[in-house]
Amino acid sequence: MKLANLIGDRFRETPSDCVVESHALMLRGGYMKYVANGIYSSLPPLCRITRKIEQIIREEMDAAGGQEVQFPVVLPASYWQESGRYDSVGSELLRFTDRNGSPMVLGMTHEEAAVALVREYGATYSRYPFLFYQIQTKFRDEARPRAGLIRVREFTMKDAYSFHTSQEDLEACYRRCHSAYERIFARAGLPEVISVASDSGMMGGNLSHEFMLLTPAGEDSIVLCPSCGYRANMEAAECITEAPSEGICASEGRTDGHTECAASSLPLPALTEVSTPGVHTIDELCAFLGITAAQCCKAVVYQRNRDDSYVVLFIRGDLDVNETKLTNRLGEEVHPGEITEGSGLQAGFIGPAALYAGLRKNSGENTGLTILFDRSLKGATGLVCGANRADFHYTGLCMERDCPDASYEDFAKAQEGGICPVCGRHSLTISRGIEVGNIFQLGTKYSKAMHMQYVDADGAAHYPLMGCYGIGIGRLAASVCEAHHDEYGPIWPITISPWQVHLCCMRSDNAEVHAMADALYDELQRAGVEVLYDDRNVSAGVMFSDADLLGIPIRLIASPRNRKEGCVEMTLRGNKADTCKIPADEIVLRVREKISALTAALQPE
Structure with missing residues (x-):
C-alpha cells in the first residue's frame, strides 16, 4: 500500500471533545470518522488492526x-x-417494530439467540459439552458514550457461549476460556491486563470476571490489595469496616441515663435529641457538632423505578452506597428518591432511632417502604443520626439497643486504605481501568427461562448450565493505543499493527533514491512483508509526523545519504535507540528477523 493512496486524512490538531489519548490519536491518525454520538466508521488502518485482533x-x-x-x-x-x-x-x-408489525430488537448481546440456536440440538446429553462463538456487530443505546471506541453504541464483539451438563464441566471450560483470554491479550500487546472478580449485572449467574487494563483513562474503579493479590471491580468488592470510635455522648465512667450493652461492660450513651437548625448534610452536621463522618448514621433515600416506592438505606456517614449491591439485593433498578410531604420522611433529618418502630410498622407491601441497614452500623454506639423532624438530630444512637431487629448487609463501596476481605490488612487501593473482556458462569438462568432441556442417560430431563465469554474488538484496539503511545502517536505491537513496516522515501524527487525505495518496496512485498510505502514529495517533518500517527513498529528510511552508503536506516517506532544502518542486500532478511523477534516477545508462556 502506498501512503499517497491511503483513504483518510491525518491531522496535527487535537479535537477539542476528546477526553482520552486513544480517541484523539485515532481521529488524528485517520483510523476512524465520527458518524453520530457513539457511532464511528472505520478507515483502512483500523480495519486492518481489528482484522488482526479477530x-x-x-x-x-x-x-x-x-x-x-x-x-x-x-x-x-x-x-x-x-x-x-x-x-x-x-x-x-x-426496540422497534418491522413493517409487518412484529416487535424486534437490535442485539446488544446474544444469550437468547444462543439458546434458540441449540435448543433442539442439545436435547440429548450425548451432545454435551459444546462451545461456540461469533464476531458480530452489536448495538447498545448507551446513555453516555465517551472516549471514542472505549464506550460506544455500535460495536463489534466476540461473544462465546458454552453448554454443560455439570458444574464441574462448566468450571473446566471457564478456566480454559480464562487462560485463552490471557493469551489473547498478551498476543495483542496487553500482557498487563488483569482479571478481577465482578458483578454479573443484567447477565445473571453466580460467578464472573472482568479483564481490566489499569489506566487513568478507565471509567471502572478497581479494588486491589498489593499484599495478597485480591482484585475486584468496585461493583463487586466487599466492604469491610471496623466499628468507629464512640460518638460525642459516650464517656467512660458515666452511668446516668445510660444502659449497659450486653456485649460490653462499658455504659451506653443516652439517646438525646439536640437542636441542629438548618443542618441537613453530613458535612454540616460534623462542623456543627465537632464530630467526624464516621460517627454519623446517614440515610440515603431511593425509589424503585417500577412503582416509585421508597427505599431508605442507613449507612455510616463516611461511606458511599454501592448502588449495584443495592439493586442486586432488591432485584430491580432504583433512582435517587424525591422526598414529598406525604412520604412520612423528613428530608435531611431521617434517622432510625426513635422512629424505627414506626418506620418498620409502615414498611410493608401496602406502602412499599423498605428499610435497609449497611453492616458498617452493626454494633455501633454513640452515633449521631436524624431525629425525623426538622432541625433536630439524635446523639448517642446504639444500634443494638435502638434498632434491635435490624438486619445488616453489605451495601457500601470499598475505600482506599480499607480492609482487604482476604488478608484483613488496611491495604486496599483503588485504580481506574478499562474493561476489555468478561466471562460469566450463567448457570441455568437462560436455559430454564427459555425451556431448553436435555435428557440424561436415565431419561430424566435437566436444564443445561451455560457460560458466556465476551471481548470488545474496537475497545481492545483503543485500549492498546491507550497503553502504548507517546506524544506523537500510537506505538502498535507488531501482531496487530496495520502494517509491519513503514518505508519512507526521503527526497522522492531524487530519481536514484526513488528507484532504490521502489525496488525495496517490491522486494519486501515478494517476501510477504506488509509494507506501507510513503513516496510522497513532502517534507521530512510531514512524512515523519504521519509515520508517528500511524504507529507502525518498523520504519525504514531511504535517503540520498543512505543511498550513497549503500544502506537503509532501520528504526523502531518509540525506540530511537534501536536504530541501525543495514546494507541494502541484507535489509529483507534483517526485517524478517526483526518481525520474528517482536512477535516472539508477545507470545505468552
Whole structure:
C-alpha cells in the first residue's frame, strides 16, 4: 500500500471533545470518522488492526474447543420476552417494530439467540459439552458514550457461549476460556491486563470476571490489595469496616441515663435529641457538632423505578452506597428518591432511632417502604443520626439497643486504605481501568427461562448450565493505543499493527533514491512483508509526523545519504535507540528477523 493512496486524512490538531489519548490519536491518525454520538466508521488502518485482533481471537477460541457461528444483528423480541429481559432491561435495548408489525430488537448481546440456536440440538446429553462463538456487530443505546471506541453504541464483539451438563464441566471450560483470554491479550500487546472478580449485572449467574487494563483513562474503579493479590471491580468488592470510635455522648465512667450493652461492660450513651437548625448534610452536621463522618448514621433515600416506592438505606456517614449491591439485593433498578410531604420522611433529618418502630410498622407491601441497614452500623454506639423532624438530630444512637431487629448487609463501596476481605490488612487501593473482556458462569438462568432441556442417560430431563465469554474488538484496539503511545502517536505491537513496516522515501524527487525505495518496496512485498510505502514529495517533518500517527513498529528510511552508503536506516517506532544502518542486500532478511523477534516477545508462556 502506498501512503499517497491511503483513504483518510491525518491531522496535527487535537479535537477539542476528546477526553482520552486513544480517541484523539485515532481521529488524528485517520483510523476512524465520527458518524453520530457513539457511532464511528472505520478507515483502512483500523480495519486492518481489528482484522488482526479477530484472527488472534479465532485462533485462541478454536484452540479452546470453540466453533464459529454468526447470529443476526436484528432479533425477534420473542427471544427476549422468553428470557424476561425484554421488560427488565432498560432503554439500552433498542426496540422497534418491522413493517409487518412484529416487535424486534437490535442485539446488544446474544444469550437468547444462543439458546434458540441449540435448543433442539442439545436435547440429548450425548451432545454435551459444546462451545461456540461469533464476531458480530452489536448495538447498545448507551446513555453516555465517551472516549471514542472505549464506550460506544455500535460495536463489534466476540461473544462465546458454552453448554454443560455439570458444574464441574462448566468450571473446566471457564478456566480454559480464562487462560485463552490471557493469551489473547498478551498476543495483542496487553500482557498487563488483569482479571478481577465482578458483578454479573443484567447477565445473571453466580460467578464472573472482568479483564481490566489499569489506566487513568478507565471509567471502572478497581479494588486491589498489593499484599495478597485480591482484585475486584468496585461493583463487586466487599466492604469491610471496623466499628468507629464512640460518638460525642459516650464517656467512660458515666452511668446516668445510660444502659449497659450486653456485649460490653462499658455504659451506653443516652439517646438525646439536640437542636441542629438548618443542618441537613453530613458535612454540616460534623462542623456543627465537632464530630467526624464516621460517627454519623446517614440515610440515603431511593425509589424503585417500577412503582416509585421508597427505599431508605442507613449507612455510616463516611461511606458511599454501592448502588449495584443495592439493586442486586432488591432485584430491580432504583433512582435517587424525591422526598414529598406525604412520604412520612423528613428530608435531611431521617434517622432510625426513635422512629424505627414506626418506620418498620409502615414498611410493608401496602406502602412499599423498605428499610435497609449497611453492616458498617452493626454494633455501633454513640452515633449521631436524624431525629425525623426538622432541625433536630439524635446523639448517642446504639444500634443494638435502638434498632434491635435490624438486619445488616453489605451495601457500601470499598475505600482506599480499607480492609482487604482476604488478608484483613488496611491495604486496599483503588485504580481506574478499562474493561476489555468478561466471562460469566450463567448457570441455568437462560436455559430454564427459555425451556431448553436435555435428557440424561436415565431419561430424566435437566436444564443445561451455560457460560458466556465476551471481548470488545474496537475497545481492545483503543485500549492498546491507550497503553502504548507517546506524544506523537500510537506505538502498535507488531501482531496487530496495520502494517509491519513503514518505508519512507526521503527526497522522492531524487530519481536514484526513488528507484532504490521502489525496488525495496517490491522486494519486501515478494517476501510477504506488509509494507506501507510513503513516496510522497513532502517534507521530512510531514512524512515523519504521519509515520508517528500511524504507529507502525518498523520504519525504514531511504535517503540520498543512505543511498550513497549503500544502506537503509532501520528504526523502531518509540525506540530511537534501536536504530541501525543495514546494507541494502541484507535489509529483507534483517526485517524478517526483526518481525520474528517482536512477535516472539508477545507470545505468552
